[in-house]
Amino acid sequence: MEYHPTIVSFLCNWCSYTGADLAGTSRMKYAPNVRVIRVMCSGRVDPTFVLTAFEEGADGVLICGCHPGDCHYHEGNYKCLRRYKLLQMYLQQMGIEKDRLRLAWISASEGKQFAHLADEMTAAVKALGPCKIKENIETLS
Numbered sequence: 001m002e003y004h005p006t007i008v009s010f011l012c013n014w015c016s017y018t019g020a021d022l023a024g025t026s027r028m029k030y031a032p033n034v035r036v037i038r039v040m041c042s043g044r045v046d047p048t049f050v051l052t053a054f055e056e057g058a059d060g061v062l063i064c065g066c067h068p069g070d071c072h073y074h075e076g077n078y079k080c081l082r083r084y085k086l087l088q089m090y091l092q093q094m095g096i097e098k099d100r101l102r103l104a105w106i107s108a109s110e111g112k113q114f115a116h117l118a119d120e121m122t123a124a125v126k127a128l129g130p131c132k133i134k135e136n137i138e139t140l141s
């Protein structure tokens with residue numbers, strides 16, 4: 001049976017969600033594996049959101065925000081970037097490949113880039129196979 005990864009995607013309301021919406025309204029085709037959760041800002045993505053997504057069965061997590069300098073809350077995306085770097089290290093320590101978590105900047109006009117990103121991340125996670133975080137958590141506890 002063919003493996004179809006699930007990718008939970010947190011998109012900031014002002015830029016990235018609109019960019020993803022543009023991809024949809026422009027009828028661009030992209031991998032249907034991405035499950036979108038709209039947040040007001042990428043800075044709102046608490047690390048526990050990411051860990052919970054993995055615990056609940058996500059094979060990959062994608063966070064998208066406004067480009068640097070464009071965040072509607074001034075520095076939410078910088079806060080997100082710092083958390084992302086720490087999360088990648090944390091996930092690696094838990095035996096989770098760092099490529100399962102990705103941060104990207106997508107503006108409201110970048111529907112094409114979002115579609116490409118969704119395809120690219122789906123292919124990358126598919127190559128990694130199913131996420132083993134549950135097994136790793138059970139081993140640790």
Ligand code: FES
Nearest residue numbers: 012041065066072
């Ligand atoms: S509002 Fe888009 S990243 Fe902050």
